Amino acid sequence: METGTWKVKTGLAQMLKGGVIMDVVNPEQAKIAEEAGACAVMALERVPADIRAAGGVARMADPTIIEAIMKAVSIPVMAKCRIGHFVEAQALEALGVDYIDESEVLTPADESHHIWKHDFKVPFVCGCRNLGEALRRIAEGAAMIRTKGEAGTGNIVEAVRHMRAVMDGIRELVNTPQEELMAKAKEMGAPFELVSEVHRTGKLPVVNFAAGGVATPADAALMMQLGADGVFVGSGIFKSSNPAARAQAIVKATTHYQDPQIIAEVSKNLGEAMPGLDIKQIPSEELLAPRGW
């Protein structure tokens, strides 16, 4: 029996596909998410919208909160560590979380290097804005990728931009002749082996979810139609006026993303969505997506 293999790390992400991973800050929210049909929860001290509002340095959550959430639900529990903060990651592994998100939503601990994720038995998910960034993270050991979007804004525009960039990158590589792949790898800043693999298979070697800005069932279905394998919803659920109803509706829309009738139906009477932010109004030093190297 062998634990912590690449197969079981990437395999758990495959089991999450077609599902919704919800940010929660306490056991009560975690229960609401599980009951609504979430395929996993992300245990946090504050949702991204509150992290954004609070400013300062955002760190790994208090383990007490993470453990309380792990006790409250039977579905997988993820937790975030800072980019490059491998000791926070070690602590999260020791707690027994099911997936670690090395996340740009927290304040980076290292402005040049990410965690060498192959050293861990627990799998990692990392954010990306384009294919090159995705392949760098996978080479470091990320067993799952998510497009970053702009967390805590309730605005889908960046999520769309990043998903299109990844999918365009894949389409471009598929049509790149063999002899140009090395130059492509250099230009993308991605390992040649992974560039070749995408060229050959026409897809990412790991599961890719959408994140950062999903606030409505239609947002979730939009990301699925653009090619996401599933969605993360951060502030979008528990910053809305009726979290339970919205959570259920987003779960349904993610499964039935190709069925406009169902999307229309589940979008009815959900109350107020979370307040949104115009990305152009956010000072560039406060944007989260550019964090990551």
Place this chain on the structure above:
Amino acid sequence: MRIGVLASQGAFAEHIAKLRQLGAEAVPVRLPEELEGLDGLVIPGGESTSISRLMRDFHLADKIKERAQSGLPVFGTCAGMILLAKKNSDAYPETLGLMDISVRRNAFGRQRESFEAELSVPVLGEKPFPGVFIRAPLIEKADGKVEILARLGDGTMVAAREGRLLALAFHPELTDDLRFHQYFLDIACGKR
């Protein structure tokens, strides 16, 4: 042969790909009307609470139960096995109660404890089967009419068949070994 793969949530695309490799017509099933005309159904791995919730919300659960009770072959892997069982040790999720087995969810622990192990499966021949166990369940009890197809080294029951129902605690859809999918197709066409 037309095999439906429940596509509410989880690794359904992987099952569809395996079944197509074996020459079956494989189609995703998200709504009750998509169960019409099927020769078999796969309930894939995924999050069992999530799949169960979506099955209830879209009125699939009763329909699947009805079809299986009137003979539709069903193949469940991991979450699928939990949903096929008569009894689940957890409060969640509500199962379909089709197979006379009791299961324990997340029986081996959390993701840290997920593992790979080679399994001896006599009905598939001598070559061991690559078992991929991800936050996997196990079979705690099985009725006498249930055939146990595989056990771990310590005797833990991880694969079972009862008539046209087949349940595995692990994920053949994540491997290159097609023998369990072939075995299910053989059950569906009455060869086994």
